[in-house]
Each structure stands twice: as C-alpha cells, then as structure tokens.
Amino acid sequence: MNVVKLLEYLGDIIDTSSKVPLSNKVMVSKKEVLDIITKIMSELPEELKKSQWILNEKDKILNDAVKEADKLKRQEIETVKMQIDRHNVTLEAENKARSLVEEAKMEAREIKLSALQYVDDLLRQVDEQIEERQQEFNEKLQKEAQDLSVNVRNDFDSIKEIIKNNITELREVK
Incomplete structure (x- = not known):
C-alpha cells in the first residue's frame, strides 16, 4: 500500500467513526490508527532510502573518478619518468589529470543536485x-459541525415546543 492510500484509509476511518455527542470529536480504534501510522512510516523510508542510495552513488562515482584520476596520474608519472626530456608530454598529462578530476567533480555535483531535486520534489x-x-x-469536519449544530437546534426547538404545549395543557386543566 502506498502512503497516499494509507492516508485516505486513515481519513475514511475518521469519517466513519462513532461521533461523540455534542462535540466535534470521534472515537477511533487506537490500535487500528497506530497500525496505519506504522505502515505509513514504513512506506516513507523506502522513498528516503532511494534518495540516500542516489547520494551514496554520487559519493561512489566521485570516489571512482578520483581513483581513476589517481590511476591516470600514476601512469602519467611513469610516462614522465621515461620521457623526462619531453616537457610538453608532462604538461599534457597534468592538464589531462586536472581535466579528469574537474569532470568527475562536475559529474558528482550534477548527481548530487539531481538527488537533492528528487528528494525536494518527493517531499513537496x-x-x-x-x-x-x-x-x-477540515471541510468535512466543518460540514459535520454545522449539521450537528442544526440538529441540536432542531432538537431544542422540538423540546421547547413540547414544553409550551404541556404548559398550555396544564393551564387548560386548571
């Protein structure tokens, strides 16, 4: 069951529960409501786990990129040792390593922003x-309160009418 269905079910329980006379309260089964809340809580973490997984993947990709950059850097160092006389090769290797690190950082930032956007959208x-x-x-509650007020007013009017009739009958008996 997803969270929305559970919340709708909880609303249905409240709507169909016994009403406490002369109040805006209803009586609900504590166990049933707590069970639904527990189910809702167990559903929410799945979505949060997905977003956490995305954040972890971002870290993993960044770490892999850094490892790859380190690996490339070590390879370039070996190349430099073999071709020390070629200064341009050294410069190219350093630039390539910097470029790879920057690309990895940018990719990691994009993944992080995507994950944050996903979580933001989900929470919104x-x-x-x-x-x-x-x-x-709130609208249902207001409607029920108005209906209850009208019913109570009608009941009081009926009682007052009965009392007036009884008074009239008593006066006629005298």
Missing part, C-alpha cells in the same frame, strides 16, 4: 498531498 508532493487531505478533512 508528500506535503501537497498532506495539505489536500488536511483541507478535505
């Missing part, structure tokens, strides 16, 4: 869904 979506559910819940 969750926030929007929670906001929507809260708005729906």
Whole structure:
C-alpha cells in the first residue's frame, strides 16, 4: 500500500467513526490508527532510502573518478619518468589529470543536485498531498459541525415546543 492510500484509509476511518455527542470529536480504534501510522512510516523510508542510495552513488562515482584520476596520474608519472626530456608530454598529462578530476567533480555535483531535486520534489508532493487531505478533512469536519449544530437546534426547538404545549395543557386543566 502506498502512503497516499494509507492516508485516505486513515481519513475514511475518521469519517466513519462513532461521533461523540455534542462535540466535534470521534472515537477511533487506537490500535487500528497506530497500525496505519506504522505502515505509513514504513512506506516513507523506502522513498528516503532511494534518495540516500542516489547520494551514496554520487559519493561512489566521485570516489571512482578520483581513483581513476589517481590511476591516470600514476601512469602519467611513469610516462614522465621515461620521457623526462619531453616537457610538453608532462604538461599534457597534468592538464589531462586536472581535466579528469574537474569532470568527475562536475559529474558528482550534477548527481548530487539531481538527488537533492528528487528528494525536494518527493517531499513537496508528500506535503501537497498532506495539505489536500488536511483541507478535505477540515471541510468535512466543518460540514459535520454545522449539521450537528442544526440538529441540536432542531432538537431544542422540538423540546421547547413540547414544553409550551404541556404548559398550555396544564393551564387548560386548571
């Protein structure tokens, strides 16, 4: 079950629960609500684990790139030792090593930014869904409160009418 379905189910439980008379409260099964919350919590970490995996992959790629750059640098050092008289070769090797390191750093930055954007988008979506559910819940709660108020007013009016009729009957008996 995904988080949205679990939140909808939780909303349904609240909507269909027994109402406490003369209040805006409902009675819900503590165990059932806690079970749903536990399921929601177990669902959320999966999405967070995915984003953590992306961040770890970024680190791995950066480390691999640094290792590759180190490897290339060592190879270039060996080449330099063999061709010490060729100064241009040395300069090219250093430039190539710098270029590879810069490329690796840029790639790592891009992966990190992508991961952060993914997490940001995911959290924004969750926030929007929670906001929507809260708005729906508040609207339902307001409607139920208004309905309850009308019912209570009607009940009181009926009781007052009965009392007036009883008073009239008592006065006629005298």
